[in-house]
Amino acid sequence: MFATSRTARLLLHVANATVILFILLPLVAVFVGSIQSEKALQADTRRLLPLEFTLDNFTVILSKGEQKGRIFEQVTYLPDNIKHFYTAFLNSAIVAVSVTFLTLLFGSLSAYTIAHLRFRWTLFLMQANVVARFVPVIVLMIPLYIVMRSLGQLNTLSGVIIAETGFLLPYAILILAPYFDSIPRELEEAARIDGCTRLRAFVFVILPLSTPALAACGVIMFIISWHELLIPLILNARPDVMTLPVVIASLVGDVHVFFNLMMAICLLALAPTVILVALLQKYIVEGLSAGAVKG
Amino acid sequence: MTVVAPQMAVARHKRRRGFGREMSAGWFAFFMNVPTLLFLVLVLAWPVIYAGYLSVHRVGLAQLRRGEFPFTGWENYGRVLEDPLFWTALQNTVIFTAVTVSTEVVLAVMIALLINQTGVWTSRLTRLLILLPYAIPPIANGLIWAFMYSFQFGFLNRILFTLGLTQDPVNWAGNPETALFAVTVPYIWRTLPFAIILVHAALQGIPRELYEQAAVDGARAWRRFWHVTLPLLRPVIAVILILRTAFAFAVFEEILAITQGGPGDATWVAAWYSYKITFSPPNNFGMGSASAFILALMIGVMALVYLRAVYRRVTL
Numbered sequence: 001m002f003a004t005s006r007t008a009r010l011l012l013h014v015a016n017a018t019v020i021l022f023i024l025l026p027l028v029a030v031f032v033g034s035i036q037s038e039k040a041l042q043a044d045t046r047r048l049l050p051l052e053f054t055l056d057n058f059t060v061i062l063s064k065g066e067q068k069g070r071i072f073e074q075v076t077y078l079p080d081n082i083k084h085f086y087t088a089f090l091n092s093a094i095v096a097v098s099v100t101f102l103t104l105l106f107g108s109l110s111a112y113t114i115a116h117l118r119f120r121w122t123l124f125l126m127q128a129n130v131v132a133r134f135v136p137v138i139v140l141m142i143p144l145y146i147v148m149r150s151l152g153q154l155n156t157l158s159g160v161i162i163a164e165t166g167f168l169l170p171y172a173i174l175i176l177a178p179y180f181d182s183i184p185r186e187l188e189e190a191a192r193i194d195g196c197t198r199l200r201a202f203v204f205v206i207l208p209l210s211t212p213a214l215a216a217c218g219v220i221m222f223i224i225s226w227h228e229l230l231i232p233l234i235l236n237a238r239p240d241v242m243t244l245p246v247v248i249a250s251l252v253g254d255v256h257v258f259f260n261l262m263m264a265i266c267l268l269a270l271a272p273t274v275i276l277v278a279l280l281q282k283y284i285v286e287g288l289s290a291g292a293v294k295g
Numbered sequence: 296m297t298v299v300a301p302q303m304a305v306a307r308h309k310r311r312r313g314f315g316r317e318m319s320a321g322w323f324a325f326f327m328n329v330p331t332l333l334f335l336v337l338v339l340a341w342p343v344i345y346a347g348y349l350s351v352h353r354v355g356l357a358q359l360r361r362g363e364f365p366f367t368g369w370e371n372y373g374r375v376l377e378d379p380l381f382w383t384a385l386q387n388t389v390i391f392t393a394v395t396v397s398t399e400v401v402l403a404v405m406i407a408l409l410i411n412q413t414g415v416w417t418s419r420l421t422r423l424l425i426l427l428p429y430a431i432p433p434i435a436n437g438l439i440w441a442f443m444y445s446f447q448f449g450f451l452n453r454i455l456f457t458l459g460l461t462q463d464p465v466n467w468a469g470n471p472e473t474a475l476f477a478v479t480v481p482y483i484w485r486t487l488p489f490a491i492i493l494v495h496a497a498l499q500g501i502p503r504e505l506y507e508q509a510a511v512d513g514a515r516a517w518r519r520f521w522h523v524t525l526p527l528l529r530p531v532i533a534v535i536l537i538l539r540t541a542f543a544f545a546v547f548e549e550i551l552a553i554t555q556g557g558p559g560d561a562t563w564v565a566a567w568y569s570y571k572i573t574f575s576p577p578n579n580f581g582m583g584s585a586s587a588f589i590l591a592l593m594i595g596v597m598a599l600v601y602l603r604a605v606y607r608r609v610t611l
Contacts, residue, residue, distance in 0.1 A: 015409055016417035023424050026431075026484065029450040030439045041448050045464075046456040110331040113324040122324055125331070127602055132339050134598035136545035138566045139591040140338070142573050142584050143345035146359065166338020169331055198323045208369050227432040229548050234574065245434045252438065252552055259442045266435040277430035284426060288489055289496040293605065 030270075033263030034058070041260055048256035057264035061085050068090045077256050082265065084239045089268075092226055092243040095160055099225040100218050102165045106170075107172030107217065108210070112202055114173065115180035116188065126177065129170035137167065137230045145234050155238045163231050168224060172217050175291035179213035180206070216287030220282045223273050244269045343591065346584045364581075371585035376505035381586060383560050384568040387475055388550060389566060392543040394479045395486070401537055408520075410491070411498050431487045435550020440481040444468040444553065471561040476503035478562055481549050486542070490535045497531040498524070531585050534605050541593070541597040544590065565590045 027128045032049065033041070034057055040050035056069030065083040072078070072202075081088070092163075144163055153159040183206060191201040207214075229245040236242055248269060251257045277284060300560070318326070331380040350371050352364035375381050410422040428436075443450045452464040468477040501524065509519045547566040554562040569590065573583030 009415065010417050012412055013417045015405075016320050016415070016421045019409065019421050020405055020424060022484070023421075023427055025549055026436070026439045026443060026481075027427070029377075029443050030435075033439075033442050033450065046453060048450075048453045073465065076590075106330040106334065107465055109327040113327040117320050117324045119321065119324060122328070125328065128335065130602050131432050131595070131598045132335060134541050134594050134601070135339060135343060136587070136590060136594055138545060138547065138569050139346050139587040140342045142580055142587060143342040143349060143570070144338075145355070145574075146349070146580065147342075147345070149359065150362070161555065162334075166334040168378050169334050170339070173331065198318075198320070223430065227434075229432075229434045229551075230570075240381055248432070248434050248438060249551060250515040252441075253555065259445065259448060262438050263442060266432075270431050270435050273430040273432070274427065281423075281426050284429070285496070288492050290537060292489075292493055293531060 010267070030263045030267050033259050034267045037102065038180055038258045038260050039071065041258065057260050058268070060261070062267065071260075072173055079251060079254055079257055080239060081242065081250045082257075082261065084242065084247065085238055085265070085268070088242050088244045088247045091157060091241060092245075092269075094157055095164065095232070095243055096222050096225040098161045099168060100222045101163045102161070103168050103172040103221045104214055104218050106165075107176055108170055108207065108214065110169075111173045111176035112180045112206060113179050129173045132170035133174060135167075137228075140167065141230055141234045144231075148235055153235075155236050155241050157236075157237050157241055160232045160241075160243070163235065164225055164228055167231065168221055171291060172221055173226075175217045175220065175287050176210075176213055178212060178290050183209060212283065212286070213290075215280065216283040216290070219276055219283055220287045220291070223276065223284075224274050304382075317346060320563070346588055346591070350583055350588045354584070356578045359580070371579075371581045372589075375582055375586045375589065380560060380563060381568055384563040384565050387561070387563055388544055388546075389486035390475060390541055390567040391479055391482075391546060394476065395483050395543045396536060396539045398479070398483055399487055399490045400535055402487060403494045403535060404525075404528065404532070406487075406491050407494035412468055425491055426488050428485050429483060433485060433548035436481055436485050436553055437549040438558055441468070441485075442552045444477055450509075464498070469558055469596060471558050474554055474561040475559055478546075478549050478553050481553065482543070486539065490539065493531050493535055497528055501527050518576060530605075534601075537597055537601040537604070541594045541601075544594055544597075 035053045035055065037054050037056065040052065041104055046049075054069070054071060056071045059067050060070050060078070061082055062071050062085065064086065065078045110125070116128050140163070148154050150160050187209070188198075188201045191205045192198070197203070227245065228243075229249060232241075232243045233249055235245050236246065238241040248262075248265060251262055251265070328465050349364070351366065351368060352358075353367045353370070354364050354586040358364050404481050406421070406425070410418050410425060412418040431439075442448075446452070446464055446466045446469050449464070449467070451467060452461075453459045455465065466473075505523050505527075506519060509523050514522065545566045546564055547570065550556060550562055550564055550567050556563040565586070569583050572579050572586060
């Protein structure tokens with residue numbers, strides 16, 4: 001749509017290079033930071049790339065602090081949370097998978113009825129979901145903390161899963177509803193003429209057709225849940241129920257942890273969602289725009 | 296649909312005899328929505344109401360242990376509104392939001408136009424990479440930028456030194472004058488892909504004929520953008536403005552990782568205020584709820600605007 005003169009093309013290339021550099025800059029930083037030693041980072045504070053690289057940061061995290069390697073040889077203190085990497089990773093995975101499953105299950109039941117059976121109250125439910133999406137987590141956390149505390153449900157994974165499912169369900173419905181709406185009513189009607197109940201028509205006719213939307217919604221739910229910090233941070237304080245973001249947050253302000261180790265654990269924590277985004281980009285793009293602009 | 300109706304009535308009649316009564320559409324819709332209604336009420340509506348309840352009661356650790364919350368009326372709100380730190384936090388939040396949202400809207404439109412250039416190979420490359428920041432956990436993003444900004448060991452200063460741009464290290468996030476702007480950059484970096492994707496989707500929905508018509512009329516690129524593209528992007532820009540404003544108002548992770556509110560109170564924001572008041576000694580849950588409730592009210596207004604402006608077609 002713009003003129004394709006040589007100067008215009010050159011300007012476009014320059015603009016693209018700038019954007020790409022901006023996107024990659026923090027990723028280069030986390031990578032470069034994670035493969036060098038504390039000594040190298042501290043010895044020369046002006047050097048961009050160190051003289052030698054090491055994988056010791058990853059080794060010490062992945063061996064639960066047992067294999068200290070050369071750079072941690074003399075270190076007597078390692079934060080306990082670093083040693084709980086596998087537990088935290090597993091907890092994050094359990095929470096994210098459960099939340100994805102539950103939001104998809106309940107979200108699709110709800111979004112389907114909102115899209116296909118228009119009652120006044122289902123439309124109101126849709127509007128409630130739009131408003132609910134805006135509720136900031138910090139407002140929910142204070143009452144949820146008090147309730148979970150009085151129920152003795154602090155420090156459980158199920159508490160986190162329930163809270164996150166409730167928090168994300170409205171968003172899942174906003175993503176799914178426009179998709180169900182785009183499926184022709186005739187399909188459902190045909191199935192019902194053949195003797196299907198409404199539920200069977202939904203499960204065996206509509207759902208199989210909706211796999212792209214379920215994939216889009218599911219991957220977004222997984223990513224948000226994998227990233228969620230405030231809910232598990234406030235509900236879970238014991239190391240055995242911490243999720244990865246909570247472990248990472250616990251390193252903030254720990255004077256004994258230096259950037260190399262922090263960057264290594266950040267890199268390990270961001271890897272799963274980066275892989276997901278790389279593989280399922282198309283679905284995420286569709287889901288994000290469906291959840292925001294389609295009514 | 297009216298044509299099929301009689302047949303359907305027959306089919307339904309037969310089925311009733313064969314398989315017993317099928318539930319009515321109304322009951323079916325209700326049962327399908329039971330889990331959602333439960334979650335909405337228990338995890339969203341009720342906590343918000345309970346936060347309102349807590350905000351007019353005295354709730355500290357001692358009261359939590361006893362399980363009795365004495366009623367105090369508007370006292371918590373009074374104390375929050377009299378706290379200069381609250382107003383600093385609110386002011387910082389407004390500045391933070393204004394900077395991030397306006398920058399994001401401008402950048403999103405520019406970058407969306409850029410990746411929409413199908414004939415340019417670098418644009419295709421950008422389009423492939425554009426979603427990457429969406430994959431980064433906010434807390435990890437914060438720590439990565441803490442490393443970038445570090446006064447002594449930071450990656451940004453190393454780049455400046457290597458390029459020979461400066462002799463003295465820059466204290467990006469440690470200087471009260473620049474700290475608030477320093478935390479806007481990581482936030483923009485992480486949330487920009489969402490805005491770009493929305494604008495890009497809207498751009499692809501603009502019919503080519505409109506541009507061809509404008510080109511026939513002799514409109515140059517800039518005029519075409521101003522008179523054809525921009526008016527058609529107005530709805531999606533409204534969406535981004537409201538959504539991003541509401542979410543930037545509750546920014547938390549990047550503040551926690553990079554500055555923890557510092558230096559001094561330079562980067563205290565609303566969510567950080569509620570968090571610190573509530574979850575660090577002396578643990579004033581009542582005041583924390585009051586401040587969080589004020590934040591929720593402001594965001595609630597944005598939600599209603601969004602509902603009226605964007606989802607007015609919510610009748611589907």
